[in-house]
Amino acid sequence: MKFSDLYSQKDVVYSFEYFPPKDPENISRTLNLIERMSQLHPDYMTVTYGAGGSTTGLTREITHYIVGELKVPSVAHLTCVGHSRSEIDKVLDSFHASGITNILALRGDPPKGQGKFVPHPEGFSCARDLAAHIHTRGDFSLAVAGYPEGHPEATSEQEELDYLKQKVESGGEIVLTQLFFENDLFLNFAEQARAAGITVPIVPGILPVASLTQLERISALCGATIPQELYTKLESYGDDKESLRAYGTEFALNQCRILLENGAPGIHFYTLNKSRQVEEIMSELKE
Numbered sequence: 001m002k003f004s005d006l007y008s009q010k011d012v013v014y015s016f017e018y019f020p021p022k023d024p025e026n027i028s029r030t031l032n033l034i035e036r037m038s039q040l041h042p043d044y045m046t047v048t049y050g051a052g053g054s055t056t057g058l059t060r061e062i063t064h065y066i067v068g069e070l071k072v073p074s075v076a077h078l079t080c081v082g083h084s085r086s087e088i089d090k091v092l093d094s095f096h097a098s099g100i101t102n103i104l105a106l107r108g109d110p111p112k113g114q115g116k117f118v119p120h121p122e123g124f125s126c127a128r129d130l131a132a133h134i135h136t137r138g139d140f141s142l143a144v145a146g147y148p149e150g151h152p153e154a155t156s157e158q159e160e161l162d163y164l165k166q167k168v169e170s171g172g173e174i175v176l177t178q179l180f181f182e183n184d185l186f187l188n189f190a191e192q193a194r195a196a197g198i199t200v201p202i203v204p205g206i207l208p209v210a211s212l213t214q215l216e217r218i219s220a221l222c223g224a225t226i227p228q229e230l231y232t233k234l235e236s237y238g239d240d241k242e243s244l245r246a247y248g249t250e251f252a253l254n255q256c257r258i259l260l261e262n263g264a265p266g267i268h269f270y271t272l273n274k275s276r277q278v279e280e281i282m283s284e285l286k287e
Contacts, residue, residue, distance in 0.1 A: 001044065001073035001101075001102060001141065002102075002141040002173065003102065003141050003142070003143055003173035003174045003201075004141070004173040004174075004200075006043060006044070006073075007173075007174060007201040007265050007266070010043065010266075012260060012265070012266050012267075013043045013044075013201075013203070013265060013266030014040075014041075014042045014043055014266055014267055014269070014282065014285075015042055015043055015044045015045065015046060015075075015176075015203070015266065015267075015268045015269070016037060016040075016042050016045045016046070016268075016269050016271050016278065017045070017046045017047075017048065017205075017268065017269065017270050017271060018030065018033075018034060018045065018046070018047050018048070018062065018271060018273055019047070019048040019272075019273060020047065020048070020050065020058035020059055020062060021058070021273075024058060027058065027061065027062075030062065030273060031062065031065055033273060033274075033275055034062070034065070034066060034070070035069075035070060036275055037271070037275050037278065037279070038066075038070045038072050040278070040279060040282045042072065043073065043266070044072065044073035044074060044075055044102070045066050045072055045073075045074050045075070046074070046075040046076075046077060046104060046176075046268075047059050047062045047063045047066070047074065047075070047076055047077065048077045049076065049077040049078055049079050049106075049108070056091060056094075059076055059077065060076065060094055060095060060098055060100065063075070063076045063095070063098070063100045064098040064099060064100060067098075067099050067100060068098070068099055073102065074100060074102065075100075075102040075103065075104055075143065076095050076100050076102070076103055076104070077103075077104045077106060078091065078092075078095075078103050078104070078105055078106065078130070078134075079106045079107060079108025079130075080106075080107050080108055080123055080124040080125070080126070080127070080129075080130050081107070081108035081109070082123075083123050083124075084122035084123050085122055085123060085124070085133065086122070087123075088123070088124070088130070088133065092134065092137065092140070096139055096140075101139060101140050101141060102140065102141050102142075102143070103134055103140050103141070103142055103143070104142075104143040104144070104145070104176060105127050105130045105131040105134055105142055105143070105144055105167075105171075105172070106127050106130075106144075106145055107124075107125075107126050107127040107130070127144060127145065127167055128163065128166045128167045128170050129170075131144055131167055131170040131171045131172055132170035132171060134171065135170060135171025141173055142171045142172050142173055143172060143173065143174045143175070143176050144164070144167040144168065144170075144172035144174075144175055144176075145167075145175070145176055145177070145178065146164055146175040146176065146177040146178070146189065146193070146202060147160065147177065147178045147189075148177050148178065148180045148185040148186045148188075148189040148204075149178070149180060149185055149223060149224060149225060152223055157192065161192060161193060161196040161198070162196070164193060164196075164198060165193075165196055165197060165198050168198055168200055172200065173200055174200050174201045174202075174203055175193070175198070175200060175201070175202045175203065176203050176205060176268050177189070177202065177203065177204050177205045177268070178205055178222055178224070179205045179206065179207040179218070179222060179224055179270050180204070180205070180224050180225070181209075181224060181225065181226060181227055181230055181251075181255070182225055182227055183255055183258050183259055183262075185225070186204045186259065186264075187259075187262055189202075190202045190264075201265040201266070202264075202265070203264070203265055203266050203267070203268050204255075204259050204264050204267060204268065205268045205269075205270055206252055206255055206256060206259075206267055206268070206269055206270065207252070207269075207270040207272070208248050208249050208251075208252035208269070208277035208278060208281060209230070209234065209248035209251065209252070210244075210245050210248055210272075210274065210277065211234075211241070211244060211245075211248075212231075212234045212235060212244070214272075215230075215231070215234065230251060233247055234247065234248070245276075245277065248277065249277045249280050249281060252277065252281055253280075253281045253284055253285070256281060256285055257285070260285075267285075269281075
């Protein structure tokens with residue numbers, strides 16, 4: 001699968017993101033979840049990559065399982081953190097040998113306890129340079145990340161757009177965005193990107209909210225704005241977890257519908273390794 005081919009051939013593309021379990025002994029549970037969700041017929045699934053390559057083996061194992069056993073196109077995340085160029089090439093070689101030819105190229109967050117990203121002295125300092133390096137190999141199809149609310153380290157919207165365009169010019173065939181809860185943020189971002197000359201598909205990232213605690217934690221991590229309406233409604237449910245989960249599902253479903261009506265090329269779901277909400281949303285969308 002090449003991203004450019006997939007998004008040119010289909011009107012709507014659905015994709016799911018997973019992360020390797022913290023405890024490798026839980027790998028079977030993760031694989032069982034992914035097998036179940038493969039029955040929703042996503043167009044591809046992505047697997048995240050731990051800081052400094054801490055989950056390299058598990059990322060490769062899960063991604064290989066998706067493409068090899070489930071016959072679903074799979075995408076491995078890859079970051080610059082803690083890697084030299086030669087180490088990046090070894091990771092890429094191992095991915096390729098496992099039949100993994102789709103990569104989401106990311107700079108990556110600093111390791112825990114390190115407040116600022118410090119590139120490896122023989123590595124890459126940003127996702128643009130990582131993407132350009134992978135692109136020179138010619139045997140991978142590349143996705144890059146976009147930030148509807150701006151990357152925390154960007155100093156201006158123009159800087160953000162210029163850099164995104166550079167990532168695309170370095171080989172990015174699609175842009176997968178950070179999660180957000182206000183559709184106007186994505187629609188404005190996509191419009192500005194088009195005006196800047198970015199023509200590749202820009203795919204919105206959606207997280208179905210399952211709890212108020214989860215929403216606050218995720219928002220703190222990625223900087224996503226929480227709409228007052230969403231927060232107030234979730235807060236009103238108190239300990240009624242089922243009603244809260246149902247509202248979170250409905251909110252995400254409405255996000256998806258509006259985005260697709262406004263021309264989004266697909267939806268990328270942040271599953272957080274859970275299935276129920278995505279299953280319910282996909283059932284409604286595919287009707």
